[in-house]
Amino acid sequence: MTLPAPIGVYIHWPYCAKICPYCDFNVVRERGRTEEQAVLVEAILTDLANQAALLGPRRLVSIFFGGGTPSLMRPDAVAQIIAAAKAHWPSKDGVEISLEANPTDAEAERFKAFAKAGVERLSLGVQALNDEALRFLGRNHGAAEASRAARTARDIFPRLSIDLIYALPGQDPGSWARALEAAADLGADHISPYQLTIEAGTAFDRAVRRGLFAPADPDLGAALYETSQSVLTAHGFDAYEVSNHAKGQGARSQHNLIYWRGQDYVGLGPGAHGRLSFEQGRVASFAASKIGDYLDTVAATGLGWASRQALSAVEVAEERLLAGLRIDEGVAFKDLAALDLTPEHPRVILLADLGLLSITGEHMVATAKGRAVLDAVTSALAVDGLKG
Secondary structure, three states: OOOOOEEEEEEEEOEEOOOOOOOOOOOEEOOOOHHHHHHHHHHHHHHHHHHHHHHOOOEEEEEEEEEOOHHHOOHHHHHHHHHHHHHHOOOOOOOEEEEEEOOOHHHHOOHHHHHHHOOOEEEEEEEOOOHHHHHHOOOOOOHHHHHHHHHHHHHHOOEEEEEEEEOOOOOOHHHHHHHHHHHHOOOOOEEEEEEOOOOOOOHHHHHHHOOOOOOOOHHHHHHHHHHHHHHHHHOOOEEEEOOEEEOOHHHOOHHHHHHHOOOEEEEEOOOOEEEEEEOOEEEEEEEOOOHHHHHHHHHHHOOOEEEEEEOOHHHHHHHHHHHHOOEOOOEEHHHHHHHOOOOOOHHHHHHHHOOOEEEEOOEEEEOHHHHOOHHHHHHHHOOOOOOO
């Protein structure tokens, strides 16, 4: 019997207690918008029901509450959305249910309520484990509070993931190694270190243009990346994706693997994106980004989509290339047919000879060396890259 295609559900909760200076996500200050939040939950449930009706039977793999700060949600609202998703797509297998949280004491007190609601994997935005770095990042928690929240979460949730940011001003490989050591000691089974990037329009972008600080140069960024690999490997973490490390297969993020494997996911909430497969082909959906527009769109159409785009075969293949080379299982050549990439293609052979790609059967995998320069590798392989 053929199983229904897997699907993930992403819920974007746009509210934050404070907007971080590096953040370019679709977020707003919470400021006590209690009534609006209740209406948004109902709109998300309506959007979910109508997308489920369009898609038909699927095999639910994951539900991910992101943002924003979804740990500001009412736990009963989280439970309601989880129950609805499971009702639309019953699954005999376990469903990974993740929620992003900030490590403030106020939110840590709510962890048990989220676990009772059905969350079994907490993604904790620690970001740094020293107070100076946290102040620079504009976080509303301190290092001791972050450690305390992580240990509390580890005792409540079966799975714990920690996010960290590196390449901060004044950081060197030695200080970053010590930060990673401290994070590994918190007991998480998944750690995601991300290099600080300066996104246009953010407070950090304005600060850099005013000369208040300078981003890390590429050589330092590369050295810090290699430090991440060596320290986390020594602590038993597998680098299964460029910026994601897990203690074994069971600790890998099933929701993120849906993205990287080119599988389907529903996007719910203001600004959420989705990728959905129909008989006519693959479609990219884009929800209205402003909260009011999202609510109005759902009220008018039953869906939150501001637009949707039918993806060409080349666009689908390019997405598979960009995402698939990020993970250690790589990408199948059959998924890249629209790019005319095969094991015998001159660009593939060249990159393999340079030690940047490994060809294993019908798959192409970026090597550790290739991951360090992955943008260059994918650019060379993409349809507009180097010509064979």
